[in-house]
Amino acid sequence: MQHPARRPSSTSRRLTRGRLTRRLTGPNGRLVSLVAGVALAASTAITTATAAPATATATSTAAPGPGQASVATDPAGRAPVRDGWTARPATYPGSVKQTDLAIPMSDGTVLRGDLELPAGADGEPAAGRFPVLVTITAYNKSAVGAALGGGDYLVRRGYASLNVDARGTGSSEGTWDAFGEREQLDGKEVVEWAASRARSWSNGRVGMRGPSYMGINQLFTAALHPKGLQAIFPQVPAGDVYRDVVASGGQVDVGFIPLWMGLVTTTGVIPPAVTATDPASGIEALLSHVFGAATFTAPLLLDAVLGGDAAHDGPFYRTRSPLEVIDEVDVPTFLVGGQQDLFQRGTPLLFEALQERGVPTRLVVGPWNHLEGSMGTDIDQVGHGDLSELQLRWFDRWLRDAQDSKLGRIAPVNVYENGSGTWRTQREWISRDASARSYRLSGAATTGARHGVLTTGTPAPGTATVLPLPVSGLCTRSASQWTAGIPATLAGQLPCFQDNALNDRTGIVYETAPLARAVRFSGPVNARLYASSPTGGGMLSVSISDVSPSGRVTRLSGGWQLLAQRALDRRRTRFLDGEVLQPYHPFTRASRAPAPGKVVPVDVEVFPTAARIRPGHRLRIAVQAFDVPHLLPTLPDLPGSLTPITLHASADHPSRLTIPFLAGGRG
Template structure:
């Protein structure tokens, strides 16, 4: 049943029915100004339960967010805070309608839970068009949100809903295979922990077993309470699907946005520290989308904070004020690319740019030297080096930098490798060391102690797409496995996700070539849902995907004179 009330300066309608073309009814919460009128709509549709408070469902994240940024909690009762969506108390007073829809099979909406499916994308399309013709709408609909609520923006925009006017895509992947399910062909464990920990805990039908809304008192995943058997039948086995599908197929293509059909004006905002999930998607989305009006912003800090801080909210209001309200917000002067350039100590300096990658980049090869385990600008040859194929691998370090050096852009590595089995997984970690030889880590979006760059590749997935590969961004097809012949070297071109750091003079740059995930051995933080050892939840250790008889042997790097191994870095001149 729909409930309406006036509270906290807003007119709020809970559980408004939104009927889809197949007759299924989704449920939405509408936050709008008390005075009747027609207002632009800011909308999200997703699976995290619109009635579940940020502070309860994600207490660890909320507590850290407001401790670091007290401004987030200021100016609001915070009763309506919801994970990765806007706070309506900070938008409705400015003349916006905030609309939250529980996606099919989640929260208060019944149906089959099937994330990023074509059906779910069609639902989002219909919700946009439904919102556009409500009496309280001015016909202009904007999409805004983090992560899931960003990823499905790419999908629905490719369908070109007539009333979709603008999108703010905050830290959202655009390639389901390469950025979410399988990094370099290696299964990401994040999908399993995410689905079990965040998705099925608010599946529709948990009903009385779910948390209750702190505002309405109703079960956030109700109103009906289903049996466990019915719940299982009403959801797709997301992790099982990708575990069983090592190659790109229609399953992945159906869940990957057709960026060439995205024409909606948008702002794509990425995080330097989001290695393992989002920054690649935001950047690739910016580059590949057909939109004539598109902007890229890249920041640091945690996954949530840049969206909720005064900096983030002010940027969002300039963007949406321009496109949804026709206001003179100064957005017409916004640089096409806005970078918060990272320095050690979590210091960021804002800088306007015109393009990505930066046109003035000096693409610099740092060659791996096996004789002294160094990285240098001259080619090197020498003896081969072996390491345990599921172990910590090898570390190559540059000399101390004579001057401050900025690295901003995509990174790539070329390695010549053999295995004593038919395959090997390679993990490349870009790291820096201070004057005392201590590794320096950085606040990541999902981990407080991350390296500056990560890349992955399954050797049998080394085939490149010749048309889409660039020297600084190898692009693998992941559709034609090429097993190794034991002992026979092959050349691997490995994509390391884009990064940014101004490296001080006296520091050293390092490349770890490992057989398993980066691990700095740090202790887990109290209340965290997973270990925080530099990669957050983005692990790659599934024994089914990495059977010991294939991936547990010995890998060898080769350094013959005609076999270059190097790290390609984006050096930005001062």
């Protein structure tokens, strides 16, 4: 096998959203919403997962004081988790926070961090040195801090926690340059600052944790081998930012990227809290943040929309993609991913690269969107503890040399299987028992009316016209996924989030007959579609679904591909049994090759998932020309995107869907 370079039941979903809602509102019933409405509420939820990923139990918190705050008592312990491990009780009764510590970088820029330390019953910092857990965030630690509530679960078990504003954000000086080389170096220098014996509270051993931006930052930091870094725990991190989220299939993301960049910009222009104690630093930070919004954020978005360099893959995105440096990461790494996450594609690729080199690593992939994966929602159902307990186990092992005889019971890969509602374990991301099974598109199909057939037998020839309807995707799981899961959090019971049938009527559908035997698969999926368009342009938006006997359509995953960007880099493409399983497209200007009127093979990478299609159910592929509000064409591509696309199915044009099929028992 070649490798690319570097949904649960409705009852379960209701339970998940109930727990998520409780965590978003917090133990005191306060809705986590601070600055910019829904967008910042999402940020706060993500950061809450980082700074206080504890079990959902109440804590008592003292009123903050200057420089020191958040003294909290620890809740009672929990029963043993299913693998027999029991969390050790809190060592200290509370925690205490010191805000806006100055952390100087080698170029003279000062970053700011909030430090939380174990505290005695009197609220004073406990004596001694502790292993340090570092998080670097772009979401303004001061803005979200008001929503964090009680002290940190791990701090009360003998860890120091350092939460730092990234350069050009929050209270830190400098200009924001998301994941640029200077920011990557900042991560190394922050860790080494925290590990220094000059810090009276540090024993020199450091771990890193946090989701999303904070998870990506961990990988870049680890790749630079800072002194003292012992282990990391990235949740929902990107692997390849261009292919994962910026321009899936070559078309620019307009759902998440503007929301995210606007969020960082909005929190960046809030007057830094440090202004009260260090006016010069605070004013300098604020002015540099405003400058960064004008010179980095706005020009980047505009260039992408206009079809400039930002719309194509290249050095800018390579510098910011952890897969480009993952071969330098050698510290133990615990990864959490989601099947409806923004980084659904990239997180498993990071795991594979680490496992291949023998780095101690684990992967948990749940039925989660970005918010749920960031919060570790229902991760205890895997059987090894909730998020705080998993982090305790991981960091105790690698930062405290604790012997956890049960840690080996956590399989390398733990993946939720849609359809069966069970968690399955594997030794590799793509099971060595997987084989390529292809379903041919057969016969003709008509938008909203006549379905074609998916078959493993001999297909009938036929064509189908995919109409350019810019409403496709508007109210779907895809729409929620690519706005970070915010719509599902606010309105998760909308019928269109649960059933894709209405949306599928805006495109072309092919599906199997009711299955006589269950079909299981796990991993990425490829749709090779022979297509033509009058302009040689347009996009194929593909979804695969499980169709129940009642007709309910449960979307499992999706993929997207511009016809003009169909060039395939075979050296970096994953094959299984000679079939393309995970294509790799260059997405450069040079790789653009429109072929007006010609029938061309287009490999559409359908992002990875795991599913069991039960007997009596059908496997479906739906093909559309838009996926809004997720993706929109650049202005130069817009005219070519408004013409119909013809799909071809015949012996000469064998359009097909290929899955990593798992026979029999566990994969």
